[in-house]
Amino acid sequence: MTRQIHFTETGGPEVLRLREVELGAPGAGEALIRVDAIGVNRADVMFRLGRYFYLPRFPSTLGYEAAGVVEAVGEGVTEVVVGDSVAVIPAFELTEYGTYADRAIVPAHALVRRAADSDPVEAAATWMAYVTAYGALVEGSPVAAGDHVLLLAASGGVGLAALEVANRIGAVPIATTRSADKKQRLLDAGAAHVIVTSEENLAERVREITGGRGVVTAMDPVGGPGIVETIGSMAPGGRLLLFGLLDPRNDPSQALPTVPGVELSVYTLFPVTADPERRRAAITFVEAGIADGAFQPAVDRTFDLSEYVEAHRHMESNSQFGKIVLTVRH
Structure with missing residues (x-):
């Protein structure tokens, strides 16, 4: 069973709920990852409020960013293999996929390989x-x-x-x-x-x-x-x-x-992220900046996955300096 955050109505952070679900196996072009850290974005808040540029379909999960390890891949996946450390980039809609979970199925084209010893919190705070x-x-x-x-x-x-x-x-x-x-x-x-x-x-x-x-x-x-x-x-x-x-x-x-x-x-x-050529160019640019130290993701605060309501309240307080990240204990 997978712990996953979802909501069944728009509103404040209190509409978010933690549930256990059966994920099943990844389909063609998909990968299943064990999630270690999740980037919290303003887009998640706007989506939850019903003020995003597309509306949720209930029950809905949320989350564009994460870092973790590939546990299974679906048919035709060549971008990653089982055991790869990866980061998830925003290259899908929240009505189709979401990363607020301890395991998540995402499109393989939305995964970027990262070093096994890299910090998952920083990786989850990078790509959006x-x-x-x-x-x-x-x-x-x-x-x-x-x-x-x-x-x-x-x-x-x-x-x-x-x-x-x-x-x-x-x-x-x-x-x-x-x-x-x-x-x-x-x-x-x-x-x-x-x-x-x-x-x-x-x-x-x-x-x-x-x-x-x-x-x-x-x-x-x-x-x-x-x-x-x-x-x-x-x-x-x-x-x-x-x-x-x-x-x-x-x-x-x-x-x-x-x-x-x-x-x-x-x-x-x-x-940018929907087009394969433009996405590759963006990834190359960002990875080069990380490699030479020019880019250092700023993390304001981390919360445990179970503290998802507090994380969203902190986001809405506008007091943060940098990214908010949920961490997952396995």
């Missing part, structure tokens, strides 16, 4: 954050060396990964936070500049930092009315990438406003 940052800053319309990049609400997993990605490609990252307590930590994490938005005017500070030009690219996980001020910090022809859309005032049924001189779009990593 770094591939999101890669797709936004490196792929497609890449940020050039010397360009200023604005990273809003930068103390989350994606924001901290984006700081490291921006530095790796020679860009100049400007981080924002509402809390002055996080300013020095963001500077220590690689931000060239930090703007405390509860104390400073965002657009004015960005213009000051960039010599009046504005930023070429901005990554905003919140959205809502605050995008007006963000747009005021953009350079002509700049890109504002909205991801996460955490502000409850966001209405996904409404078209994005047209802003002359600014490219405004909703961004996700899934076009």
Whole structure:
């Protein structure tokens, strides 16, 4: 039997339940992994609330990231073999698979081999954050060396990964936070500049930092009315990438406003992870950064699998600095 977290209605963390299920054997193109650590993401929270870009089908599990060991493979699987240490990357929908369990069946194409002696907690905290940052800053319309990049609400997993990605490609990252307590930590994490938005005017500070030009690219996980001020910090022809859309005032049924001189779009990593060639390129980029020490996943706090409600409450407190990870005892 497998312990698995699921929910049968949308709502707060209290709707999550732990159940025991029979997983069965992996099907064609699938692998069964023993899960040792699970990355907790904002996407999980939004999915649980019914505010994600697709809705759960009940009973539903959740979880895009994990690290563990392959215990069985289905027909046609060549990516991994039994005994491989692996990490799970977000390359599927939560209506099909989920990693909040002590064992999970996932598509084999969503697995990345890792060293057997690597830390499963760090591995579970890597792929959502770094591939999101890669797709936004490196792929497609890449940020050039010397360009200023604005990273809003930068103390989350994606924001901290984006700081490291921006530095790796020679860009100049400007981080924002509402809390002055996080300013020095963001500077220590690689931000060239930090703007405390509860104390400073965002657009004015960005213009000051960039010599009046504005930023070429901005990554905003919140959205809502605050995008007006963000747009005021953009350079002509700049890109504002909205991801996460955490502000409850966001209405996904409404078209994005047209802003002359600014490219405004909703961004996700899934076009990258769904395409085999793009996924391989992203994995290569992230693994290179890990190998040379440029990328060091920031873990805020770990919780035992049985503490899944507390982990989600901690996520919703917005007090974390880095990723939240569930650990599994076998």
